[in-house]
Amino acid sequence: MIYTLTPNPAVDLNESCDVVAADTVVRTRDAVFTPNGKGLNVAFTLRRFGVPTRILGFFAGFTGDYIIAGAQRMGVSVIPVKCKGITRVNLFVSVGSGEEYKFVNEGAKIDATAEREMIETILDVADLSCLSISGSMPPGASVDLLDRLVDAARDRDAEVVLDTSSERLAELIRRRPLLIKPNDDELRDVFGLDVRDDATARAALARLHEMGARNVLLTLGAHGAYFSDGSAIWHAVPAFEPMVLSTACAGDGALGSFLSIWFADRSRVEEALALCQAVGANVVESAGLGDFSCVEEYRSRICVRRL
Numbered sequence: 215m216i217y218t219l220t221p222n223p224a225v226d227l228n229e230s231c232d233v234v235a236a237d238t239v240v241r242t243r244d245a246v247f248t249p250n251g252k253g254l255n256v257a258f259t260l261r262r263f264g265v266p267t268r269i270l271g272f273f274a275g276f277t278g279d280y281i282i283a284g285a286q287r288m289g290v291s292v293i294p295v296k297c298k299g300i301t302r303v304n305l306f307v308s309v310g311s312g313e314e315y316k317f318v319n320e321g322a323k324i325d326a327t328a329e330r331e332m333i334e335t336i337l338d339v340a341d342l343s344c345l346s347i348s349g350s351m352p353p354g355a356s357v358d359l360l361d362r363l364v365d366a367a368r369d370r371d372a373e374v375v376l377d378t379s380s381e382r383l384a385e386l387i388r389r390r391p392l393l394i395k396p397n398d399d400e401l402r403d404v405f406g407l408d409v410r411d412d413a414t415a416r417a418a419l420a421r422l423h424e425m426g427a428r429n430v431l432l433t434l435g436a437h438g439a440y441f442s443d444g445s446a447i448w449h450a451v452p453a454f455e456p457m458v459l460s461t462a463c464a465g466d467g468a469l470g471s472f473l474s475i476w477f478a479d480r481s482r483v484e485e486a487l488a489l490c491q492a493v494g495a496n497v498v499e500s501a502g503l504g505d506f507s508c509v510e511e512y513r514s515r516i517c518v519r520r521l
C-alpha cells in the first residue's frame with residue numbers, strides 16, 4: 215500500500231476579494247476551509263482513483279483533529295502522531311480577476327519524541343510498499359529527519375517518493391528514491407537548474423539522474439510536466455487554457471494521479487501523464503483540490519509526446 219506522509223499538514227482557507235490595500239479593512243468572501251497538506255492531498259487523489267492509501271503526519275490541536283476527521287470522512291484512514299500546539303491554517307486569497315496571494319504558516323512545532331514515534335510508526339505499519347513524503351518540515355524538526363524517514367522506509371523494503379522543497383533533496387536523491395517531483399522553483403532553488411524548453415529540460419533531467427534520481431516528474435504549472443525514467447523523456451500539457459481560480463494543491467493532485475497509474479504499472483507513462491495533467495488543470499479551477507468533475511473530459515485534451 216502507498217502511505218503518504220505529511221510532516222506539516224494544514225487547514226487551507228481559500229477566499230476571494232476584489233482588492234487588497236494596506237491600512238484598510240479588506241472584506242473577503244467565498245471562504246472555504248478544507249483539510250490539507252501536501253501528502254494528504256496526494257492521498258485524497260489516490261483514493262479518488264481507487265488506490266488504497268493511508269495517511270501519516272504530525273497533527274496538533276483542534277485544527278489537527280479537524281484534518282483527521284475530514285480525511286476519515288473522505289474514506290482515508292489516518293495514523294497520526296499527536297503533538298502540542300495547533301496545526302497551521304494556510305490562507306490562499308484570489309484577488310480581482312487573476313491575482314493569487316498565498317500565506318503559508320510555519321506550522322506546529324514537533325520534538326524528538328514525536329520524530330521517534332513517526333519512525334516507529336513507519337517501521338511498524340502493515341503492508342507498506344511505498345512511502346510518499348510531501349511538503350515542508352515543521353519547526354523543531356531535526357536537520358536529518360527526512361533522511362531518517364527515508365531510511366526507515368528503506369528498512370521496510372518500501373519505495374520512497376519525495377516531493378519537498380527542502381535543500382536536503384539534493385542529498386537525498388543519492389539514496390535513490392523511486393520518484394522525485396520537483397517543480398520549477400524547487401529545481402532552481404535546490405539544484406540551481408532552469409528549464410525553459412525541451413533542450414534545457416533534457417539537460418536538467420540528465421543532471422538529476424547523474425545525481426542519483428531514478429525517475430523524475432517535473433511539474434511546470436501552465437507549461438505542463440516532464441517525466442523522465444533515465445532512458446526516455448515525455449512532456450505533457452493541456453491543449454486548452456483552464457480558468458485558473460487557485461493553483462494551490464495542483465502539484466499534489468498531479469503527483470497523486472500520476473502515482474495512481476504509474477506505481478502499479480511503470481509502462482503506462484503516457485496514460486499517467488495525461489491523467490496527471492487533466493487533474494492539474496481541473497484542480498486550478500477550484501478552491502483546494504475541488505471535485506475532479508472535469509477530469510474525464512480533460513483527459514482526452516492533453517498533448518503527450520515522447521521527446
Ligand SMILES: O=P(O)(O)OC[C@@]1(O)O[C@H](CO)[C@@H](O)[C@@H]1O
Nearest residue numbers: 224250251252304349350462463
Ligand atoms: O508548506 P508546504 O508543506 O510546502 O505547503 C503546504 C501547502 O501550501 O501545500 C498544499 C498545496 O500544495 C496546501 O494544501 C498546503 O497548505
